Amino acid sequence: MNQKTSAEQAAVEIQGSKKKLELPFRLEYDPHKKSSSWFVPLLSILIALFICAVFIAIDGMNPITVYGKMLQGAFGSAFGISETLVKATPLLLCGLGVAIAYRISIWNIGAEGQFLLGAIGATAITIYFPNLPGIVYIPLMVIVGIVAGAVWGLLTALPRTYYQVNELITSLMLNYIALLLLDYFVFGPWRDPEGFNFPGTPMFLPSQLLATIGDTRLHIGVLFAIIAVVLFAFLILKTRWGYELRVLGANPSAAKYAGIKINKHILLVMMISGGMAGLAGMIEVSGVAGRLMYGISPGYGYTAIIVAWLARLNPWAMIVSSIFIGGLIVGGYSVQTIGLPSSMSLMLQGAILFCLIGGEMLSKFRVKK
């Protein structure tokens, strides 16, 4: 009897709650709330690893083995660590480049193309000026690489400022054009005649290569990247110009009324952004590959977007995020030995980005009683 009443009561309660669906708490969105700085990225990485583990498990592999293999490949040996740093260098430079554009809400996803143009430009010097004194090569290649990338960035910025063309689309179209341009050169006029049909230019002269550190493949390009971080941090966080960029990014119409010249800033920022990626391209051909070749970039320009977001556009944090993502790429290569494609790391990157923005937004909701 007693039991029945309680069951009836429960039923009534359920019915009642169905009529007036009231949660004991309320979620409130607060766009200005700041989340704890390191907790959200870390948690989102863990959740992303879990999501991808599900896919790996469905595929019939043991996710722990796969992740262990990746970790081992990326950080498990001196060679692995130096490889990770080699990958982190272009990511850091491209990441800084896209981050500065994102600060004023310019969606540059053309770092890939700008990277390739930097690589092509630097290689052009070695092809067309083979007899310069050795000492001028590296500085010249650096300058040409930066300029080539900056010009490619400008090609995105000009339609944006003068014809209101969405920079996302332009920069992406330019990526595909740059990729085809690279293919044209390495399969066509610049192909090494003694290269056994390998789609690449002849190997660079020793004076055209960046010095390496010790016995590893780690090269002094890493120093360039560190200098870039310091410069970037100073420019963005300490100067009037950096402040103007912040105002522009936060509220374009306020910036307009404050007399900040938006178009000028966009052009300049896109040139800096492209120049950084171009420098990364130069470093990659001169420090790692030693020549321009087919598939020189495993998508550094796209991955840089995640490096930048993972660090929340903070230049110092980008050192950490680029090393992490660099490790992910190296780890991606090492799973090829157990028959998985290296694009696994791309899947992980996408999942991390999902969880990151999801987590960031979730942390802006407040629970209210």
Add this chain to the structure above:
Amino acid sequence: MDVFILLLTAAISSGTPLLFAVLGGILSEKAGVIHLGTEGIMLIGAVMSCIVFIETESLFVTFIACLLASGFLGLIHAFLSISLGANQIVSGLAITLFGTGLSAYLGKSVAGIALPVSVPKVELSWLEFIPVIGKVFSNLDLFIWMSIVLTIVLYLYMYKTSWGLHLKAVGDSPSTTDVMGISVTGFRYFHVIVGSMLMGLSGFYLIMAYSPNWIEGMTAGRGWIAIALIIFARWNPIYALFCAYFFGGLDALGFRIQLFEIPVPSYFLKMIPYFATIVVLMFVGWKNRNKPPIEPKSLGVPYFREQRF
């Protein structure tokens, strides 16, 4: 005349994947949600279709599986950008990265296998008495007709029904729509998911009819061209049809010029659609420089009821 027929046929068949993707993008953007995941969803649609077709050899099951997979990715985008109010551009980029990676991962087992698929043709021999056009349209495959019918249906839906009006309202002024008693969230979810399904169909068409074997990254930027075409087509399905065929034609043209042995390296011919996209958008921007923007007015702006003003 024969060349023209060939070119038109090629334009339609390479324009059809673009058309599906553009229609999907239009639906999502009309509801006020920027959707940059097109490329990733197309790839997932293609790889799912490839895998499921090899397993089942049934066009219908493949079709459904493709819709489910792409709809699921659309759901993720919808959740992030509508419920959480995340940055829609970053969310879309994440979908594209994830889709590219996952499709390469899933596709490794089916890469390079030629699909034993025969897409049913719709033969309309009574059309052949019309010169040129009749010849082209009398022998198209089922999915091309599906895309044409879909274009008309979407046009009627968007401009001639009350739901279409609501859709426009949700994209232009969600707070007003909310006051009218229409669920902004529900509308946005529905259109983002259905739009994503159409993007998935684009991948389905690409692999089932256009080039029936899986190659990693086989969409080659078509998803991004489709996003550009949304602007070009002014968010109108009928314009989208012509834009898609125009770009399909450019794509096909680059391919045909090679056959005439014109001494231009093929790499430069392949650049034509990408250059054309930039040039066309610059032209559109220049032409509309003094006009008010026609895009949905709250495109990219998340809506929260507590914050309405």
